[in-house]
Amino acid sequence: MPAPPLNGAIIEILYGGICGTDLHLQKGRLPIPPVVLGHEGLGRINRLHPSLNTDAKGTQIKSGDIVMWASSISCGHCEACSIEREPTLCDHRKIYGVNRNTATDEPLSGAWADFICLQSGTTIVKIPEGIDKILAMALACAGPTMVHAFQRRPVQLGETVIVQGAGPVGLAAAAMAKLAGARQLILVGAPASRLQLASECGIADVCVDIFGRPIDAALSEIMSYTPNFKGADLVIECTGAPDAVSQGVNLARRGGLSSRRSVHR
Numbered sequence: 001m002p003a004p005p006l007n008g009a010i011i012e013i014l015y016g017g018i019c020g021t022d023l024h025l026q027k028g029r030l031p032i033p034p035v036v037l038g039h040e041g042l043g044r045i046n047r048l049h050p051s052l053n054t055d056a057k058g059t060q061i062k063s064g065d066i067v068m069w070a071s072s073i074s075c076g077h078c079e080a081c082s083i084e085r086e087p088t089l090c091d092h093r094k095i096y097g098v099n100r101n102t103a104t105d106e107p108l109s110g111a112w113a114d115f116i117c118l119q120s121g122t123t124i125v126k127i128p129e130g131i132d133k134i135l136a137m138a139l140a141c142a143g144p145t146m147v148h149a150f151q152r153r154p155v156q157l158g159e160t161v162i163v164q165g166a167g168p169v170g171l172a173a174a175a176m177a178k179l180a181g182a183r184q185l186i187l188v189g190a191p192a193s194r195l196q197l198a199s200e201c202g203i204a205d206v207c208v209d210i211f212g213r214p215i216d217a218a219l220s221e222i223m224s225y226t227p228n229f230k231g232a233d234l235v236i237e238c239t240g241a242p243d244a245v246s247q248g249v250n251l252a253r254r255g256g257l258s259s260r261r262s263v264h265r
Contacts (some may be wrong), residue, residue: 001046001089002106002108002117002137002141002262003047003049004047004048004049004052004117004118005048005049005106005117005119005133006120006202007013007051007117007120007121008046008049008052008117008118008119008120008122008210009045009046009047009048009049009052009067009116009117009122009124009260010045010046010108010115010116010117011041011044011045011067011069011115011116011117011118011186012041012043012044012045012046012114012115013038013041013042013043013048013111013112013113013114013115013116014037014043014044014133015038015041015042015043015111015134015137016041016110016111016112016113016132017022017038017040017041017111017140017141017217018040018135019039019040019141020167021039021098021141022037022038022039022097022153022242025037025098026227028255032098032099033099033100033101033102034101034102034103035097035098035099035100035101035102035104035105035110035115036096036097036100036108036109036110036112036113037108037110037111037112038095038097038111038112038113038116038128039071039072039079039095039096039097039098039110039141040071040097040111040137040141041068041069041096041111042046042066042068042127042133042136042137042140043063043066043067043080043111043115043116044059044064044065044066044067045063045064045066045067045254046063046115047063048061048062048063049195050073050109053265055067055125055126056123056124056219057125057126058150059126061079061124065126065127065132066126066127067124067125067126067127068124068125068127068136068137068140069096069122069123069125069146070092070122070123070144071092071095071096071097071098071116071141072087072088072090072094073093073094073095073098073119073121074087074090074093074098074121075090075091075092075093076093076121078090078091078092079091087102088148090130093189093258094119094202095109095238095264096109096110096116097109097110097112098103106119112135118261138168139168139172140155141168142167142168142172144168145172146172146173146176146250146261147171147176149173149236149259149261150176150177150180152259153234153257154180155177155180155181155182155234156175156233157180157181158181158182158183158208159181159182159183159232159233159234160180160182160183160184160186160219160227160232160233160234161177161184161185161186161221161232161233161234161235161236161237162186162188162189162232162234162235162236162248162251162252163177163185163186163188163189163236164188164189164223164235164236164237164238164239164247164251165189165237165238165239165240165242165244166187166188166189166190166191166194166195166198166250167189167194167238167239168249169198169238169261170189170239171194171198171203172235173236173238173261174198174203175201175203175217176205177234177236178202178203178204182208183187184205184210184225184226185203185204185205185206186204186205186207186222186225186226186232187203187204187206187208188207188208188218189208189209189210190209190210190211190227191211192209194206195207195208196211206225207223208221209224209244215243215247219247219250219251222251226251226253227253230254231250231251231252231253231254232251232252232253232256233252233253233256234252234256234257234258234259235248235249235251235252235256235257235258235259236248236259236261237258237260238254238261238263245258245260248260
């Protein structure tokens with residue numbers, strides 16, 4: 001077991017998530033070096049470097065605490081980091097479980113292992129007591145994805161928001177939009193079981209199941225739920241389906257915004 005690096009930690013993995021990105025890596029759709037997979041993780045602090053005693057929020061941390069961490073580390077110096085203020089576009093971004101080459105980086109750099117070595121610059125967050133670990137893991141990747149999206153274009157109080165897609169990112173988008181003050185949240189997608197769950201949890205006011213339906217009929221139904229049948233203030237596309245992008249543009253009202261949160265490959 002390696003010693004924790006400067007400003008870093010050794011974490012005992014309790015849960016490692018499977019993301020759509022992992023499936024792309026498996027299918028060869030993204031370049032991949034020799035790597036320990038797993039960029040979504042939750043674990044228990046095994047050892048901390050003496051220089052590290054607080055998490056990203058300033059909360060004291062110690063061995064035995066339960067934590068999660070952001071999957072990527074930006075360099076802080078390239079144009080994207082220092083000028084554009086877009087660390088997710090960093091030219092030298094290192095991502096746990098994706099591009100941390102076991103031949104040149106610390107081998108314990110993925111969550112699909114018993115332990116992971118978190119390097120200096122990693123955003124670590126302590127999980128408060130009483131938080132269900134599985135529920136926390138549900139937002140391991142989808143949560144930061146939508147936090148970043150809503151930093152770019154926040155939901156305004158009283159807006160009508162359409163979310164396309166009922167996967168993890170879509171459900172995270174719906175929940176965060178409702179918490180931010182959306183007056184009406186229309187969730188579009190499938191399967192019916194996920195839409196039902198979203199309705200029961202109170203994160204969707206209207207659910208439209210588009211599975212097996214003529215798309216024109218589905219789009220007409222969606223528009224019928226928007227104010228004056230004119231479309232939504234904000235449409236958030238979370239499906240990864242190419243057709244959904246153009247459909248999302250047409251679902252936005254005049255002057256509204258269609259935001260794409262997925263990538264189709």
